[in-house]
Amino acid sequence: xxxxxxxxxxxxxxxxxxxxxxxxxxxxxxxxxxxxxxxxxxxxxxxxxxxxxxxxxxxxxxxxxxxxxxxxxxxxxxxxxxxxxxxxxxxxxxxxxxxxxxxxxxxxxxxxx
Amino acid sequence: xxxxxxxxxxxxxxxxxxxxxxxxxxxxxxxxxxxxxxxxxxxxxxxxxxxxxxxxxxxxxxxxxxxxxxxxxxxxxxxxxxxxxxxxxxxxxxxxxxxxxxxxxxxxxxxxxxx
Numbered sequence: 130x131x132x133x134x135x136x137x138x139x140x141x142x143x144x145x146x147x148x149x150x151x152x153x154x155x156x157x158x159x160x161x162x163x164x165x166x167x168x169x170x171x172x173x174x175x176x177x178x179x180x181x182x183x184x185x186x187x188x189x190x191x192x193x194x195x196x197x198x199x200x201x202x203x204x205x206x207x208x209x210x211x212x213x214x215x216x217x218x219x220x221x222x223x224x225x226x227x228x229x230x231x232x233x234x235x236x237x238x239x240x241x242x
Numbered sequence: 243x244x245x246x247x248x249x250x251x252x253x254x255x256x257x258x259x260x261x262x263x264x265x266x267x268x269x270x271x272x273x274x275x276x277x278x279x280x281x282x283x284x285x286x287x288x289x290x291x292x293x294x295x296x297x298x299x300x301x302x303x304x305x306x307x308x309x310x311x312x313x314x315x316x317x318x319x320x321x322x323x324x325x326x327x328x329x330x331x332x333x334x335x336x337x338x339x340x341x342x343x344x345x346x347x348x349x350x351x352x353x354x355x356x357x
Contacts, residue, residue, distance in 0.1 A: 135285070163344065172246070173331065173347040222286065224345075231345070233278075233286035 132156070133225050135234030142213055142241055149209045150237045152179075152223035158203035159225035164196075167220040179206040179223075213241040244269045248332045248348030255322055255355050263317040263351045265306075265332035273334040275299075275308055275315040276345070280329045289317075289330070322355045329353070 134153045142148045152162055162179040177198055178186040185198035195217075197209040210217050222236040249264040267273065277289040277299070290299030295310035304319045315332060332348040 133285070138283075165347075167350075170349065172349045173345075175344055175346075178344070224286075230288065235283075235285040236280075 132227065132232040133223065133234045135223055135237055137237060138235055139238045140240070142239070144214055144241055145212055147209055147211045148213055148239060149207055150221055150223075150239070152206045152208070152225070152234050154204045154225045154227070154232075157225075157227045159206075159227070160203060162200065162206040162223055162225045164198065164206070164208050165222045165224070167222070173222065176208075176221075181206075210239065213239075215241045217241050244273065244334060244336050244346045246332050246334055246346055246348040249351050250349070251329075251351040251353065253351060253353045255353070257324055257355055257357050258321045259355075261317070261319040261322045261326075261353070263330055263332075263353070265315045265317065265348060267313050267315065267332075267334050269313075269334055269336050271336045273336040275306070276333040276335070277304070277306055277315070277317050278331040278333060278347075280331065280350075282328070286331065322353070324355045324357055327353055327355045 136151045160181045164176045165173045166176050167173045175188050176191045179198045179200040181200045181203050187193045200206040218241045223234045224231050246267050274293045276291045278286045279289045280286050290301040292299040292308035295308055298307045306315050306317045329350045329352045331350045333345045335345050
């Protein structure tokens with residue numbers, strides 16, 4: 130069964146609104162989770178590292194004020210896309226490590242209209 | 243920086259055909275190499291991995307050999323099945339850059355296997 134769960138799998142939001150995506154580790158604690166984004170026909174790109182109890186670490190070129198990451202517990206990280214624009218439409222996916230194995234969530238398709 | 247270049251898709255094959263998906267990489271350190279698979283509607287799953295030169299990763303009939311001299315990690319399967327239809331991602335993790343859990347991905351190759 131799933132080890133990392135992501136929700137929602139698909140979401141459509143209006144331009145200018147905010148949308149939250151959740152990433153949960155189901156039966157283990159994850160002090161670190163990672164958020165990736167994939168534009169059509171592009172690679173999965175690391176956006177940020179989510180650290181439990183502290184600020185997220187963002188990759189170069191990712192706006193931290195636009196992509197808010199909260200890792201308030203050892204099993205949950207959330208990514209909030211604020212003031213969404215159509216160009217934010219993308220596939221977002223999270224990952225967490227258990228032991229030496231990296232597990233990915235199912236991914237979330239965001240469409241901003 | 244590190245990068246992964248993967249064969250562009252889509253790839254369409256008949257059942258029992260031979261599959262090769264090419265993957266080459268550039269890395270400043272000595273990376274671990276991975277193939278991930280994403281079945282329709284599902285998340286990424288690790289298919290196989292190799293952590294040092296000449297290692298061969300294998301799983302579900304798929305194989306890939308870590309070739310340091312050619313910086314390649316090509317995915318192969320001798321006889322594909324319809325159930326292998328998915329998107330395949332080549333990826334690397336460079337220990338020298340720290341954060342071994344961070345992955346650099348190729349663009350993905352969509353494979354469709356027809357009966």
